[in-house]
Amino acid sequence: MMYPCMRMTRALRNLYHCVLLFLLVIPIGIGVFTLFCGSYVAHSVIPTICESYSQNHTNGPLCEEFCTKPSVFSDFHCIRGIPYAFTAEKNGNVYDFQLVAESLDDLTWRDKNGVNVYPKSADLYHMVKMHLLVNYNVTLEDNVLKRLINNEVDENEPTQIKDFWNLFNDNDYVMTKLFEDEAILPTMLGTCGSMFVTEHLHTPFEIRNGLTHKHLNFQTMYEYVLRLDMLNPDPVKICKMRLDYFGLSADHRVKVRNARYIMLESQLLKELASGKSCWYDTDCHWFDCIGSCVKNKCMNPPRQNNVQQLCQYVHMNPEQFRYFRAQDEMRILYEYVCKRKYRQNYW
Numbered sequence: 001m002m003y004p005c006m007r008m009t010r011a012l013r014n015l016y017h018c019v020l021l022f023l024l025v026i027p028i029g030i031g032v033f034t035l036f037c038g039s040y041v042a043h044s045v046i047p048t049i050c051e052s053y054s055q056n057h058t059n060g061p062l063c064e065e066f067c068t069k070p071s072v073f074s075d076f077h078c079i080r081g082i083p084y085a086f087t088a089e090k091n092g093n094v095y096d097f098q099l100v101a102e103s104l105d106d107l108t109w110r111d112k113n114g115v116n117v118y119p120k121s122a123d124l125y126h127m128v129k130m131h132l133l134v135n136y137n138v139t140l141e142d143n144v145l146k147r148l149i150n151n152e153v154d155e156n157e158p159t160q161i162k163d164f165w166n167l168f169n170d171n172d173y174v175m176t177k178l179f180e181d182e183a184i185l186p187t188m189l190g191t192c193g194s195m196f197v198t199e200h201l202h203t204p205f206e207i208r209n210g211l212t213h214k215h216l217n218f219q220t221m222y223e224y225v226l227r228l229d230m231l232n233p234d235p236v237k238i239c240k241m242r243l244d245y246f247g248l249s250a251d252h253r254v255k256v257r258n259a260r261y262i263m264l265e266s267q268l269l270k271e272l273a274s275g276k277s278c279w280y281d282t283d284c285h286w287f288d289c290i291g292s293c294v295k296n297k298c299m300n301p302p303r304q305n306n307v308q309q310l311c312q313y314v315h316m317n318p319e320q321f322r323y324f325r326a327q328d329e330m331r332i333l334y335e336y337v338c339k340r341k342y343r344q345n346y347w
Contacts, residue, residue, distance in 0.1 A: 037078035041086050045099070046071075049193055057159040059152055062190030062197055087200060093250075094200040096186065100170035102194075107165050118162075121155045128168050137234060137266045138178060152191065163194040172196075175259035184228060184236065185255055201247025201257055212323035215252040218314065218330055222337055224254045225306035228262075235265045238306050239289035241313035243320050261287055269301050311338035 050067035052058035065072060073088040073095075084099040107127075108116040119127060125145060132138055153160045167173045173196050176185045186198035204213040224246075228236040238245075240261035247257050256262060263271070263286065272284050272291030276298050284291035284298035288309065292300035304312070314321055314334060324331040 037081060037083055038076040038086065041076045041078065041083050045083055045086075046076075049195060052159065052193060056154070057157060058163060058193035059154060059157070059160050060163075060190065060192035060195075061151070062195075063192040066192050095189065096198045096200050097195060098172060098198075099195045100166050100173060102162070103166050103169035105165075105169060107162060116158075118155075118158045121149050121153060124153065124155075124161060124164065125149055128165070131168060132174070135267070136174065136178065136264060140177075159193075166194045167191065167196065172259045175262065179236070182227075182231065183249075183253060183255065184224075184231075185259060186249070186257065199249055201249060201255055203244055203247050207243060207320075212327060212330070216246065216248050216254060217323070218321060219333055220254045221246060221310060222307065222333070225310050229306045236262050237265055237268050237289060237302065238262050238309060239268070239287040241288065241309045243313075243317070263289075272302055273299050275299065307337060314338070 046066075049058060050063075053063045053067050073090050075087075075089040077087045079085040079087060079096070084101075086097050087094050088097060089095075108118055111117050128145060128149075129139060132140060149164065153164050155161065173188075176188050176196075176198065179185055180188060186201055189197045189199065191197070204216055206213045207216055225238060228238065238256065238261060242261075245256055245261060246254055249255055268286060268289060271286045272289065276284075277296055278284050278293040278298050279296065281290055281293050281303075284293055284300075289302045289304070291298050291302055294300060311334075315338070318324075321334075324334060
């Protein structure tokens with residue numbers, strides 16, 4: 001009996017060493033990749049885009065400036081460690097770049113000879129318009145959409161048609177375009193192929209340490225999320241409230257960094273009240289937005305609005321709002337806004 005026990009102990013020890021090595025190697029690998037990710041963007045991603053532009057396969061109002069040699073952009077850094085979302089600097093200003101994924105919706109059809117046929121400009125216009133209507137319950141003005149297609153798409157270049165279609169199948173791009181006038185997302189600055197560029201938002205140092213900031217604090221966040229709740233005809237809902245999800249533009253306006261955690265109310269209703277099977281309310285969720293499970297089916301709209309989501313976040317993360325102790329007016333506003341949900345003062 002002794003020898004099998006020794007072999008089992010040795011096997012467990014080897015497994016422990018393998019797991020420990022794995023846990024050490026993965027963070028080191030991610031760190032090394034992140035370190036060289038900016039270099040990969042500068043020497044691989046961008047040259048590929050610019051080569052496509054030089055061959056007229058790619059188009060967009062930003063392409064000429066972006067592909068000028070020597071480049072006017074420098075200091076590339078990947079966002080979240082992936083080379084398809086990065087920042088770059090120009091004249092001391094930082095900009096955010098994002099390459100959208102290829103749409104899974106088939107754009108082409110085959111003729112009788114089995115050759116792929118791409119839509120012409122008029123077909124593309126109707127496809128995009130229908131896509132926005134079905135998935136976002138909105139329409140862009142006809143002249144806006146037609147002007148975009150005429151300026152950015154050569155209907156004889158399949159790659160340009162695919163790039164345009166991919167952009168309008170990307171939620172970040174569409175939400176940013178739809179709400180340009182409301183300025184709830186970073187300002188769109190241009191596109192080049194399936195890449196779009198926005199202003200860069202920054203998070204003040206004070207906010208990261210639980211201190212107050214003149215332009216980004218509980219009051220300005222409350223005013224922002226309340227404005228989203230009041231947008232017509234379709235309010236916008238935030239479904240993952242995080243302090244680092246908010247940022248400030250150059251003119252000190254509060255915005256969210258992207259559309260990853262926001263959704264139109266009509267979209268969210270379809271998501272949460274889809275009728276899918278469930279056991280608990282939490283089975284009917286999209287991130288932190290939760291619907292109701294009725295007779296084992298997700299049936300009802302979300303139970304909380306944006307202000308209630310913010311109140312819950314403050315309640316669960318008091319260390320990020322330590323300035324409530326020193327600023328009576330901010331604490332009083334919190335109690336006034338959130339008292340119906342939280343009656344106890346936690347500071």
